[in-house]
Amino acid sequence: MSSLPRNGRPYAKLASQLFAYACAACAFSSVAILVLLLSQMLRFAWGWLDWQFITSFDSQLSPDKAGVRAALVGSIYLIALTTLFSVPIGVGSAIYLEEYAQRSRWRGIVQTNIANLAGVPSIVYGILGLGLFVRGMQMGAGVLAGALTLTLVVLPIVILASQEALRAVPSTIRQASYALGATRWQTVWHQLLPAALPGIMTGVILALSRALGEAAPLVAIGAAGFVMFTPRGINDSFTALPLQIYNWTENANDDFRIHVAAAGIIVLMVMLICLNATAVFLRYRFGKRIHW
Amino acid sequence: MMTEASLPARPTRPMTQRLSTVADMRPTDDFLERPQKVVATNVNFFYGSHQALYDVSLRMPQNCVTALIGPSGCGKSTFLRCLNRMNDMIEGTRVEGTILLDDVDIYRPKTDVVELRKRVGMVFQKSNPFPKSIYENVAYGPRVAGVKQREVLDGIVEQSLRRSALWEEVSDRLNESALRLSGGQQQRLCIARALATDPDVLLMDEPASALDPKSTARIEDLIFELKDTYTIVIVTHNMQQAARVSDQTAFFYEGHLVEAGATTDVFTKPRQKQTEEYITGRFG
Numbered sequence: 159m160s161s162l163p164r165n166g167r168p169y170a171k172l173a174s175q176l177f178a179y180a181c182a183a184c185a186f187s188s189v190a191i192l193v194l195l196l197s198q199m200l201r202f203a204w205g206w207l208d209w210q211f212i213t214s215f216d217s218q219l220s221p222d223k224a225g226v227r228a229a230l231v232g233s234i235y236l237i238a239l240t241t242l243f244s245v246p247i248g249v250g251s252a253i254y255l256e257e258y259a260q261r262s263r264w265r266g267i268v269q270t271n272i273a274n275l276a277g278v279p280s281i282v283y284g285i286l287g288l289g290l291f292v293r294g295m296q297m298g299a300g301v302l303a304g305a306l307t308l309t310l311v312v313l314p315i316v317i318l319a320s321q322e323a324l325r326a327v328p329s330t331i332r333q334a335s336y337a338l339g340a341t342r343w344q345t346v347w348h349q350l351l352p353a354a355l356p357g358i359m360t361g362v363i364l365a366l367s368r369a370l371g372e373a374a375p376l377v378a379i380g381a382a383g384f385v386m387f388t389p390r391g392i393n394d395s396f397t398a399l400p401l402q403i404y405n406w407t408e409n410a411n412d413d414f415r416i417h418v419a420a421a422g423i424i425v426l427m428v429m430l431i432c433l434n435a436t437a438v439f440l441r442y443r444f445g446k447r448i449h450w
Numbered sequence: 451m452m453t454e455a456s457l458p459a460r461p462t463r464p465m466t467q468r469l470s471t472v473a474d475m476r477p478t479d480d481f482l483e484r485p486q487k488v489v490a491t492n493v494n495f496f497y498g499s500h501q502a503l504y505d506v507s508l509r510m511p512q513n514c515v516t517a518l519i520g521p522s523g524c525g526k527s528t529f530l531r532c533l534n535r536m537n538d539m540i541e542g543t544r545v546e547g548t549i550l551l552d553d554v555d556i557y558r559p560k561t562d563v564v565e566l567r568k569r570v571g572m573v574f575q576k577s578n579p580f581p582k583s584i585y586e587n588v589a590y591g592p593r594v595a596g597v598k599q600r601e602v603l604d605g606i607v608e609q610s611l612r613r614s615a616l617w618e619e620v621s622d623r624l625n626e627s628a629l630r631l632s633g634g635q636q637q638r639l640c641i642a643r644a645l646a647t648d649p650d651v652l653l654m655d656e657p658a659s660a661l662d663p664k665s666t667a668r669i670e671d672l673i674f675e676l677k678d679t680y681t682i683v684i685v686t687h688n689m690q691q692a693a694r695v696s697d698q699t700a701f702f703y704e705g706h707l708v709e710a711g712a713t714t715d716v717f718t719k720p721r722q723k724q725t726e727e728y729i730t731g732r733f734g
């Protein structure tokens with residue numbers, strides 16, 4: 159009769175433990191998949207990833223001579239220009255929405271749309287970029303058109319992250335500033351932006367690492383896959399790392415398809431890891447100075 | 451009913467000395483004949499459709515400390531924020547009536563709110579220093595007002611910190627983060643920061659409610675010294691504090707100003723039953 163546990167606690171404890179193990183297994187498997195992927199790529203790229211690979215242009219026929227130079231330089235140009243466009247516009251929009259705009263129906267609509275835009279597939283932005291920049295403004299499929307298209311892709315993310323960072327600044331700071339006779343702009347510039355900067359930068363860097371890995375919108379605007387020069391002006395045609403890798407994987411030659419592509423992937427991954435490390439560093443470095 | 455002898459003692463100043471200061475200002479009518487710094491007339495205040503103040507009229511004489519007392523939610527902070535228009539920051543609010551600062555209505559359309567807030571400084575309930583150095587906290591007001599020369603700023607910072615009785619404690623570490631200071635020091639820093647814009651009026655919203663008794667006593671002493679230079683309006687939850695620091699006391703209840711007068715009168719012979727019940731601790 160009394161063999162049943164009185165309050166069921168032993169079972170609850172067991173269930174809780176099982177749940178914890180299940181969660182740990184999930185976390186572990188995601189790390190395991192990443193390690194597996196990386197080691198596989200490294201194995202394929204072994205012997206192919208060398209200084210010659212970094213400094214050479216692509217080659218039509220010989221995998222030994224192929225390199226990522228054009229794609230690497232193209233990607234760096236793209237990211238630099240995308241940063242240049244997306245940061246001022248994105249942070250400016252966030253400041254407007256958070257600090258200036260009255261709570262109105264119009265603001266609600268804008269806000270909802272930004273959230274929706276963040277979820278739109280990047281190929282859609284590519285088609286928009288093709289229509290707007292490449293054809294409409296007659297830029298051609300150059301670096302500028304590519305960067306503007308990627309700006310469209312990352313802008314919603316930059317705006318949302320910046321809004322989040324501004325919202326995290328305690329309202330007591332705003333009140334103190336206004337009570338001392340500071341204008342809205344002075345409050346934004348002297349108090350809110352410095353306090354929100356680590357958050358904004360983290361958001362920007364995460365957005366940029368997304369831009370760095372995007373191939374679809376660049377394909378859509380018609381960026382070249384095979385380029386034997388680095389762009390000299392902003393309207394020069396270009397290629398980028400994800401595009402170049404995609405191109406290699408389409409090659410019939412196994413050396414290109416497997417080994418050269420893997421070497422390209424490693425270069426891309428290293429760039430991504432560098433960006434993310436910068437985000438972590440900035441967070442740590444600037445985050446330390448502010449304790450609310 | 452309270453007698454004078456049962457008034458709570460000021461912790462650091464002899465009782466008699468403090469009371470005689472208040473006594474100087476009796477009778478009530480004389481007290482109100484001093485120059486009026488801030489005069490609120492028939493003020494109604496609305497948060498959207500919720501009315502928080504009903505027909506409040508109160509005169510705040512120059513170089514006097516006016517204490518606003520009353521139970522939580524009765525509109526003390528709302529009234530205080532009307533005086534420097536900080537309520538403008540809250541969307542959907544509306545003010546009716548007039549509030550004169552030196553005989554000029556601060557709600558007339560021509561008012562420069564930024565200018566107004568430099569003349570009417572504010573100290574908040576929870577100390578809220580900027581996450582910057584002590585120096586930069588105090589220099590912020592003058593800086594946003596356009597003061598650039600380092601010597602001028604240095605002078606203002608030192609003077610403000612001296613006035614808020616903080617200079618001795620921080621003069622050798624002005625470049626340290628303000629967030630390292632203790633709670634009481636942070637609140638005095640916030641007072642220094644408010645003084646740095648050279649205001650005429652100082653609004654304080656329960657400035658000592660988050661502090662330990664010793665820091666509270668320091669703030670009260672400070673208020674006592676500052677009223678020679680400034681007109682002070684202080685919200686307090688604490689009856690003893692109101693009795694200790696203020697010359698005039700205004701009792702709010704559910705958005706209405708029930709009674710206002712010389713502090714000794716309000717505490718010793720309140721005219722309204724509600725006031726008496728509140729100060730004797732029967733509610734609130």
Ligand SMILES: Nc1ncnc2c1ncn2[C@@H]1O[C@H](COP(=O)(O)OP(=O)(O)O)[C@@H](O)[C@H]1O
Pocket residue numbers: 497500502520521522523524525526527528529540
């Ligand atoms: N920002 C606000 N929005 C809406 N209602 C508010 C706001 N601040 C205060 N109130 C309301 O106004 C009334 C008075 O509040 P408050 O002035 O803060 O009282 P007190 O300072 O005396 O405790 C309360 O009923 C409160 O709920």
Ligand SMILES: [Mg+2]
Pocket residue numbers: 526527528655685
């Ligand atoms: Mg209050």
